[in-house]
Every structure is written in structure tokens, then in C-alpha cells.
Amino acid sequence: xxxxxxxxxxxxxxxxxxxxxxxxxxxxxxxxxxxxxxxxxxxxxxxxxxxxxxxxxxxxxxxxxxxxxxxxxxxxxxxxxxxxxxxxxxxxxxxxxxxxxxxxxxxxxxxxxxxxxxxxxxxxxxxxxxxxxxxxxxxxxxxxxxxxxxxxxxxxxxxxxxxxxxxxxxxxxxxxxxxxxxxxxxxxxxxxxxxxxxxxxxxxxxxxxxxxxxxxxxxxxxxxxxxxxxxxxxxxxxxxxxxxxxxxxxxxxxxxxxxxx
Numbered sequence: 629x630x631x632x633x634x635x636x637x638x639x640x641x642x643x644x645x646x647x648x649x650x651x652x653x654x655x656x657x658x659x660x661x662x663x664x665x666x667x668x669x670x671x672x673x674x675x676x677x678x679x680x681x682x683x684x685x686x687x688x689x690x691x692x693x694x695x696x697x698x699x700x701x702x703x704x705x706x707x708x709x710x711x712x713x714x715x716x717x718x719x720x721x722x723x724x725x726x727x728x729x730x731x732x733x734x735x736x737x738x739x740x741x742x743x744x745x746x747x748x749x750x751x752x753x754x755x756x757x758x759x760x761x762x763x764x765x766x767x768x769x770x771x772x773x774x775x776x777x778x779x780x781x782x783x784x785x786x787x788x789x790x791x792x793x794x795x796x797x798x799x800x801x802x803x804x805x806x807x808x809x810x811x812x813x814x815x816x817x818x819x820x821x822x823x824x825x826x827x828x829x830x831x832x833x834x835x836x837x838x839x840x841x842x843x844x845x846x847x848x849x850x851x852x853x854x855x856x857x858x859x860x861x862x863x864x865x866x867x868x869x870x871x872x873x874x875x876x877x878x879x880x881x882x883x884x885x886x887x888x889x
Contacts, residue, residue, distance in 0.1 A: 630645070630646040630784070631643050631644070631645055631646070632644055632646055632783050632795065632797075643842065643846070644723065644795070644797040644798075645797060645798040646783065646784050646795070646796070646797060646798070647718075647720035647784070647796040647797055647798045648798065649778070649784070651718040651719070651720050651798070652718075652720065652778075652796060654714070654717075654718050655712065655714035655715045655717070655718040655720060656714060657714070658713065658714030658717055658718070659700070659701070659712050659713060659714035659715075662713060662714070663697050663700060666693075666696070666697065667693060667697065670692055670693050671689075671693065674688065674689070674692065698742075700712070701738075701739055701742055702735060702736065702738075702739035705722060705730075705735055705738070705739075706732070706735055709721065709729065710722035710723060710729060710730060715796075719798060719799045720796055720797065720798055720799065721796070721797060721799055722735075722738065722789075722794050722795070722796055722797075723794065723795060723797055723838075724793060724794055724831075724834075725783075725793045725794065725795060726793075726831060726835065728830075728831050728833075728834025728835045728837075728838060729834045730792065730794050731831075733792075734792040734793060734794050735792070736792075737788060737791045737792035738788035738789065738791075738792045738794060739788070740788070740791075741786070741787045741788035741791070742788075774786050774787065777790075783795045784796070818880075818884050820881050820884060820885060821867075821877055821881060822863070822865055822867075822877065822878055822881050823881065823885065824863040824864075824865055825863070825878045825881045825882045825885065826882070826885050826886075827862075827863060828859075828862075828863075828878075828882070833879065833882055835855075836855065836859075836875050836878060836879060837879060839851050839852055839855050839875065840852065840872065840875055840876065840879075843872060849871060849872065852871040852872050852875055853871045855871075855875065856871040856874050856875060859875075859878070
């Protein structure tokens with residue numbers, strides 16, 4: 629599986645496995661099918677079971693069908709740490725090219741290109757059922773363009789990834805809370821060791837988590853040690869903890885202090 633190296637804000641190169649094309653395709657198909665199921669299920673409920681007149685309730689159709697379908701990929705990636713339902717099932721996720729979780733702006737840039745990749749989903753309201761075939765065909769043509777862009781780009785990025793500075797990578801297991809910067813911290817008797825951690829940016833915190841993940845995955849403590857020295861220098865703090873314990877403590881302090889704000 630192709631490997632990419634991403635240079636983080638701490639000047640540490642992290643290795644990630646690029647998401648295989650067949651998994652990307654399957655994730656796309658799963659999300660596509662889910663949206664089609666949602667489309668026809670809600671339409672049946674509104675105009676079949678409830679016998680609502682479509683011509684008199686176009687606004688209801690837009691609010692309950694069009695907008696949720698339009699926002700699906702954006703909201704799921706925001707809420708599921710860079711994954712849609714299809715991506716989660718295929719164990720792939722979106723990350724920033726700096727090694728951390730993408731920002732809201734990066735997610736939005738990726739999402740905007742969906743207008744080119746899912747064209748038929750935004751025209752079905754005013755078209756007859758028969759016209760959907762031509763829209764599906766158009767979607768397929770755009771899909772070919774997406775495949776070509778992924779093939780020729782160095783990091784197998786689609787148009788949205790190139791614009792947003794993101795890349796799709798493989799994950800070994802389904803993401804849980806342990807795969808994000810958020811942890812379960814016992815607030816009752818917790819004592820903060822490094823309050824200076826709040827001077828770090830969200831991007832820094834995400835990078836620390838990525839470094840720890842790489843350390844455990846490849847048993848390479850060198851990257852943790854280098855980040856440890858960098859952080860100690862920036863925050864002007866000292867610690868006798870091991871590199872891994874120090875970074876994990878920083879994350880715990882961050883989670884505790886972030887929830888107290």
C-alpha cells in the first residue's frame with residue numbers, strides 16, 4: 629500500500645498509508661446508496677403515506693430532502709472525525725496535510741466539490757423520474773474525471789483534497805474516542821500538571837495525538853522524543869516523565885482544561 633510522509637508543525641515526518649482506491653470507491657458507493665435510500669424513503673413518506681401534494685409543498689421537499697442530502701458529507705465528516713458512514717465502514721478517513729484533523733474551512737472546501745461529483749442529487753426535484761437517467765449518466769462522467777485526478781495526483785487526492793490541503797488515508801480499526809484528541813478524564817480529583825498546554829493551538833494538539841499514534845503503531849519513540857523537546861522549548865516547561873507519558877499527560881491536561889472553559 630502506498631505510503632505518504634507528512635511534515636507536521638513540529639517538523640516531524642509522519643507516515644500514513646494512502647487509502648486504497650477500491651476502498652474509496654466502495655465508500656463512495658455506500659454513501660451514494662444511503663442517499664438514494666433516504667431520497668426515496670422520505671419521498672414515499674411525504675407523498676405516499678402522508679399523501680402530501682408535492683406541487684404545493686416544494687419548500688417542505690427542499691427542507692426535508694434536498695438540504696440534508698446536500699449537507700450529508702460535510703456534517704458526517706465534521707461529526708465523525710473525517711469520515712462519512714461509507715468511509716467508516718471502509719476504515720478510511722480524511723486528514724490534513726499537516727498530520728492533524730482538518731479545520732472547518734478545509735472540510736468546507738472538500739464539500740464544495742460535491743456539486744461536481746453528485747450533480748443529479750440537486751436537480752431531481754424539478755425533473756421527471758425519467759430524466760434521472762441522464763443525470764446519473766452525467767454523474768458517471770464526472771466520476772471518471774474524479775478518478776483521473778486521483779490517479780495523476782502525487783498523493784491520490786481528488787479535487788477537493790487538492791483545494792483543501794487534505795488527503796484520504798487508511799485506518800486499521802474503526803475510530804473511537806481514543807483516536808481523537810478527546811479523552812475521558814476523571815474531573816473529580818484531576819490535577820493539572822501542565823496548564824501551559826492551553827497555549828498550544830488545536831492544530832498542535834491534533835499533531836501530538838498523531839505522533840503518539842505513530843509511535844505506538846511503529847514502536848518508534850524517536851518522533852515522540854523530538855516533539856517532547858520541541859514542546860518543552862516552546863512552553864518553557866520541564867518534566868521527568870518519559871516522552872510518551874509526557875505527551876499523553878499534555879493531552880489529558882488539554883482535555884480537562886478545555887472542558888472547564
